[in-house]
Amino acid sequence: MAFPIASLESEISKARTVPVLRNFVDGVFVEGQVRFDNVSPVDGSLVARVCEADAATVDAAVKAAKRAQREVWGRMPVAERAKVLHRIADGIEARFEEFVAAEIADTGKSQHQARTIDIPRGAANFRVFADMVKVAGQECFEMDTPDGQGALNYSVARPHGVVGVISPWNLPLLLLTWKVAPALATGNCVVAKPSEETPSTATLLAEVMQGAGVPAGVFNLVHGFGPGSAGEFLTAHPDVDAITFTGASATGSAIMKVAAPTVKPLSFELGGKNAAIVFADADFDAAVAGTVRSVFSNCGQVCLCSERVYVERPIFDRFVAALAERARALTIGRPEDGVDMGPLISREHREKVTGYFEIARAEGATFVTGGRVPVFGDERDAGAFVEPTILTGLPETARTVREEIFGPICHIAPFDSEEEAVALANDTDYGLAAAVWTQDIKRGHRVARQMEVGIVWVNDWFLRDLRTPFGGVGLSGVGREGGRHSLAFYAEPSNICIKL
Ligand code: NAD
Ligand code: 6OD
Numbered sequence: 448m449a450f451p452i453a454s455l456e457s458e459i460s461k462a463r464t465v466p467v468l469r470n471f472v473d474g475v476f477v478e479g480q481v482r483f484d485n486v487s488p489v490d491g492s493l494v495a496r497v498c499e500a501d502a503a504t505v506d507a508a509v510k511a512a513k514r515a516q517r518e519v520w521g522r523m524p525v526a527e528r529a530k531v532l533h534r535i536a537d538g539i540e541a542r543f544e545e546f547v548a549a550e551i552a553d554t555g556k557s558q559h560q561a562r563t564i565d566i567p568r569g570a571a572n573f574r575v576f577a578d579m580v581k582v583a584g585q586e587c588f589e590m591d592t593p594d595g596q597g598a599l600n601y602s603v604a605r606p607h608g609v610v611g612v613i614s615p616w617n618l619p620l621l622l623l624t625w626k627v628a629p630a631l632a633t634g635n636c637v638v639a640k641p642s643e644e645t646p647s648t649a650t651l652l653a654e655v656m657q658g659a660g661v662p663a664g665v666f667n668l669v670h671g672f673g674p675g676s677a678g679e680f681l682t683a684h685p686d687v688d689a690i691t692f693t694g695a696s697a698t699g700s701a702i703m704k705v706a707a708p709t710v711k712p713l714s715f716e717l718g719g720k721n722a723a724i725v726f727a728d729a730d731f732d733a734a735v736a737g738t739v740r741s742v743f744s745n746c747g748q749v750c751l752c753s754e755r756v757y758v759e760r761p762i763f764d765r766f767v768a769a770l771a772e773r774a775r776a777l778t779i780g781r782p783e784d785g786v787d788m789g790p791l792i793s794r795e796h797r798e799k800v801t802g803y804f805e806i807a808r809a810e811g812a813t814f815v816t817g818g819r820v821p822v823f824g825d826e827r828d829a830g831a832f833v834e835p836t837i838l839t840g841l842p843e844t845a846r847t848v849r850e851e852i853f854g855p856i857c858h859i860a861p862f863d864s865e866e867e868a869v870a871l872a873n874d875t876d877y878g879l880a881a882a883v884w885t886q887d888i889k890r891g892h893r894v895a896r897q898m899e900v901g902i903v904w905v906n907d908w909f910l911r912d913l914r915t916p917f918g919g920v921g922l923s924g925v926g927r928e929g930g931r932h933s934l935a936f937y938a939e940p941s942n943i944c945i946k947l
Pocket of ligand 1: 614615616618673702716719
């Protein structure tokens with residue numbers, strides 16, 4: 448491509464100072480013909496230039512994974528594989544500060560979020576599944592036969608082969624490793640495609656894999672977008688044996704169509720429109736603090752965030768006032784300034800969120816707080832910030848109350864009975880998570896039991912034990928991962944029946 452001289456100089460100077468993130472195929476970092484920009488949502492500055500994987504690169508990655516799975520990784524004793532996984536976790540921990548810096552550079556998320564959740568979970572995911580796979584057992588059934596000799600049935604777990612892992616931008620390392628770790632633990636090889644918005648920690652992870660002695664081809668990384676790019680090349684590839692995806696429900700649906708001709712096993716963790724129910728008997732301060740977290744953590748960009756809050760009428764006004772006070776006190780800005788909340792992931796995503804501010808206004812919402820783009824008067828005005836926003840007064844039919852927004856926003860409505868709270872919470876096409884706040888443990892269980900979702904927290908939010916099932920119903924996903932559920936998805940049982 449021919450550049451005018453000034454533009455050529457600017458390209459050369461960018462190339463000198465800005466990192467170039469490459470694909471990782473068969474143990475080697477490889478470039479590509481096309482690069483795209485990775486831009487900071489804090490101020491619009493260039494974070495990195497990323498090599499987009501074309502169809503040939505994705506094909507090479509899949510072939511490398513297939514060979515490595517058959518020749519090396521699938522044959523390695525489980526205890527050896529587990530040791531390698533622990534070395535990967537060691538590698539993440541050894542480069543903790545680099546991972547934190549990279550995650551923050553891509554997302555603008557708060558230091559606290561990156562340091563206490565994203566990066567520690569990146570390491571923990573490998574440790575948990577390394578340990579679990581070593582002790583995982585299988586079913587065995589003795590059966591009677593007419594000749595009186597009997598037969599013995601037992602199952603053996605078989606990895607799929609090559610697993611395509613596609614992950615989103617909101618918790619980049621956490622969600623990538625949540626799938627890569629169990630896939631590798633169970634003997635699969637992986638081709639991973641992180642979000643185009645957050646390629647940095649995935650690239651660092653590839654470096655860690657190299658350093659941890661992961662054999663070539665076991666973990667491959669391809670950068671790019673979805674349709675017509677690396678994402679689609681991966682999901683359509685005939686030699687990809689299973690796909691595990693976290694992202695938007697509409698994307699899950701598109702991937703399902705592409706994967707249908709080869710009938711690939713799929714695991715989907717998708718969107719949510721999660722409810723929090725606060726009863727009048729709740730520990731008020733704990734419920735307010737927990738709801739601040741469940742609405743505004745990671746700038747509202749966690750699939751588990753509460754976008755619908757239902758509060759029992761006697762404490763409704765007090766609760767709305769307390770939540771609004773806490774929301775107004777949240778500091779917004781550059782992550783290095785120790786703020787509570789960074790920007791949204793991108794200007795494009797901010798358009799979506801502010802679009803819902805307009806929809807909510809048109810629907811007649813009361814903005815208790817927020818609803819604007821903050822003005823800083825400095826380079827942050829080129830970023831993607833929005834104010835934490837609390838709405839009231841909308842009917843349950845409003846788009847704002849029904850559609851996933853994925854920003855620091857919630858609608859709060861009153862309820863008058865337990866039955867009504869359950870009905871309101873369940874009146875959604877999604878079914879990922881719910882939070883219930885009450886000091887009556889019997890009520891907590893009773894209400895939780897009726898939530899049509901995959902995960903319910905009573906008196907907390909996003910408290911994770913990685914052995915538990917994780918996933919959603921309805922538009923929120925297909926299947927469960929976590930603990931033995933991950934082992935079951937990534938390695939399917941074959942039954943062996945021996946006639947004695
Ligand atoms: P997204 O669906 O736009 O993108 C996710 C990934 O899919 C990216 O890597 C993207 O490049 C890729 N992709 C997009 N279109 C594709 C296609 N046609 N074929 C193959 N790959 C494709 O989602 P996002 O905007 O990155 O993430 C936000 C969404 O993810 C929200 O809806 C959120 O609720 C959901 N999410 C769900 C969970 C969960 O565990 N349930 C966790 C995190 C995020
Ligand atoms: O904690 C996890 O394992 C997990 N999958 C969290 C998903 C968060 C959604 O944004």
